[in-house]
Amino acid sequence: MKFTCEKALLLSGVTTASRTVAPKSTIPALEGVLIEAGNGLVISGYNLKTGIRTRVSADVSEKGAIVLNSRLLGEIVRRMADDTVTFSSDAQGLVKMSCGMSKYELMGTSAEDFPELPSVDAKHSISIPERTLKSVISQTLFAVSDNEARPVHTGSLFEIQGSTLTVVSVDGFRLALRRETLESAKLGDTSFVVPGATLSEVEKICSDTDRQVVVSLGERHIMFTTGETEVISRRLEGEFLDYRRSIASPAKYEITVKRKDIIESVERVSLIISEKIKSPLRFRFADGSLQIYTMTALGTASDEIMVHGDGENLEMGFNNRYVLDALKAAPAEEVCIRVASQVSPCILVPADGSDSFLYMILPVRIRTEERV
Numbered sequence: 001m002k003f004t005c006e007k008a009l010l011l012s013g014v015t016t017a018s019r020t021v022a023p024k025s026t027i028p029a030l031e032g033v034l035i036e037a038g039n040g041l042v043i044s045g046y047n048l049k050t051g052i053r054t055r056v057s058a059d060v061s062e063k064g065a066i067v068l069n070s071r072l073l074g075e076i077v078r079r080m081a082d083d084t085v086t087f088s089s090d091a092q093g094l095v096k097m098s099c100g101m102s103k104y105e106l107m108g109t110s111a112e113d114f115p116e117l118p119s120v121d122a123k124h125s126i127s128i129p130e131r132t133l134k135s136v137i138s139q140t141l142f143a144v145s146d147n148e149a150r151p152v153h154t155g156s157l158f159e160i161q162g163s164t165l166t167v168v169s170v171d172g173f174r175l176a177l178r179r180e181t182l183e184s185a186k187l188g189d190t191s192f193v194v195p196g197a198t199l200s201e202v203e204k205i206c207s208d209t210d211r212q213v214v215v216s217l218g219e220r221h222i223m224f225t226t227g228e229t230e231v232i233s234r235r236l237e238g239e240f241l242d243y244r245r246s247i248a249s250p251a252k253y254e255i256t257v258k259r260k261d262i263i264e265s266v267e268r269v270s271l272i273i274s275e276k277i278k279s280p281l282r283f284r285f286a287d288g289s290l291q292i293y294t295m296t297a298l299g300t301a302s303d304e305i306m307v308h309g310d311g312e313n314l315e316m317g318f319n320n321r322y323v324l325d326a327l328k329a330a331p332a333e334e335v336c337i338r339v340a341s342q343v344s345p346c347i348l349v350p351a352d353g354s355d356s357f358l359y360m361i362l363p364v365r366i367r368t369e370e371r372v
Contacts, residue, residue: 019201072106141203162189187217194222257290281323
């Protein structure tokens with residue numbers, strides 16, 4: 001195998017493929033990236049759950065394939081001069097790389113030791129702009145569960161009905177939902193669950209452009225294709241939470257508030273809350289105002305902001321981090337807070353009446369003597 005490639009292109013390809021490389025594995029080849037030279041370069045990383053395959057432009061003079069340790073290869077290419085990299089390997093797996101005055105010789109691993117990435121039938125697919133998919137993932141991923149007792153909830157539900165895509169994440173304490181309209185869908189109404197780890201990688205790869213991402217659905221796997229990069233992952237199996245039933249509770253009070261105002265207020269009061277010193281935030285929904293208060297071993301903190309609506313002094317307790325996660329993810333300048341009682345879920349929706357997002361947070365019980 002022999003090829004030449006611009007350093008920046010090679011580094012980008014190695015960095016992208018390395019995102020899913022296993023740092024330690026009983027299969028040594030999985031600690032590396034597979035480099036295949038043919039019509040250009042194809043660089044792949046795989047951890048048996050998620051794989052990334054990306055194509056890089058290169059001048060190939062001899063075809064072939066080799067596996068190299070991803071961490072070492074990435075560091076070598078990163079520190080090379082901004083010039084053309086010459087890469088070659090022989091039948092014994094000896095790899096020679098040079099760029100400018102720098103030269104390296106490394107022993108690679110046979111490409112036959114690298115497990116084959118799953119194939120996904122692209123006949124069943126949807127298309128969505130990168131910027132849209134990136135925002136949908138970032139605005140729901142924070143609510144994915146890390147509890148392996150319910151594996152299906154360690155991913156996000158993708159539900160397609162007609163031209164509408166709904167993405168839902170739950171972790172037992174909160175729920176995040178985003179809806180978008182699809183421009184192209186080559187499959188009927190369906191749903192599938194994508195692992196959170198996979199979505200995290202897709203989010204990093206997506207850019208803030210309108211370039212289309214093709215999401216291809218296979219029988220057991222899912223593939224995200226954007227530009228020259230493919231992210232392939234197994235689907236999660238199991239019964240996902242019936243989110244419609246969870247969010248169907250009627251609201252007795254509806255309070256409209258500017259998102260920026262409530263974020264700043266929560267952050268001010270949360271200054272005396274830490275991982276070691278935890279205490280719930282107390283929300284009191286009064287007539288035209290929202291009072292936020294907490295007390296910890298460090299002291300007390302309170303704040304008040306103006307809102308539209310009257311909660312008749314209903315008082316509720318919340319985990320401050322859960323509140324901030326939902327508020328910061330909500331793509332709207334104003335949100336409507338729907339609540340019914342001290343122990344019922346708090347639901348955040350757009351103040352304009354649309355259904356583009358919904359965030360649900362379960363309250364924390366507060367003792368009567370601790371109320372504001």
